Amino acid sequence: MAGQSGMFVYGIVPADVEPTEDALGVGDPPGEVTVVVHDELAALVSEVDLERPVGLPADLTAYQELLDGTAAVAPVVPVRFGTVVTGTDAVHDLLDAHRDQFRAALDEFEGRAQYMVRGRFHEPELIGALLAGNPDAAQLAEQVRGQPEAVSREQRIRLGEMISQAVELRREAETRELLDVLGPVAVSSTVRPPGHELDALHVAFLVDVDRADEFGAVVEEFACQRRELMGMKLLGPVAPYDFVDAHQLAG
Missing domain, CATH: 3.30.70 (Alpha-Beta Plaits)
Structure with a gap:
């Protein structure tokens, strides 16, 4: 049956x-x-x-x-x-x-579609920039270098916290700049939470189809300016999944 x-x-x-x-x-x-x-x-x-x-x-x-x-x-x-x-x-x-x-x-x-812009920091370059600009973090990194984990556990925890905070601050800064740059060529946007500790960008954009090429060109220029710091991907066009909640639709 x-x-x-x-x-x-x-x-x-x-x-x-x-x-x-x-x-x-x-x-x-x-x-x-x-x-x-x-x-x-x-x-x-x-x-x-x-x-x-x-x-x-x-x-x-x-x-x-x-x-x-x-x-x-x-x-x-x-x-x-x-x-x-x-x-x-x-x-x-x-x-x-x-x-x-x-x-x-x-x-x-x-006449519109959703595009996703994703970016992930290159870990060596990000940590190198952090150590170069933060003497306290650089000192901790020197202290744990070559030391057994059990002996340097406290320093490693502090260094990890510094790195995590630096990633978060850099992520926020990069996201703000991306929104500023792409705002003029997009209808609206919504920031997604990071899915990985090294995620630099994860933003959905609603874009007019007749401006898709222009939007892609701006994303490419933004990515080229940051290619040493992060890898970026442009995904789409897809259905506007991230923009449905604005209308408080049932589902």
């Missing part, structure tokens, strides 16, 4: 948007992606077995590929990954309950 099914909701689009015939959703085998239309809005959905756990890496990949592909041709409001409702009626209820927020978000995302 087949398990009970529900609707996995990927995102909200204008009512005239339809998925391509080869669009695949989550599940094994992948579910067929369809739309539920409600007045001027529509939801990208696929049927899922409620007894099957949702959230596997392959599911996240399918979710992102569908939304990113949609965002390349039409505005889309991503719905939080893993959102499953009981059926078509529940999808209509979702669209009706948040009609104004969805419409406002679609208007904002029209």
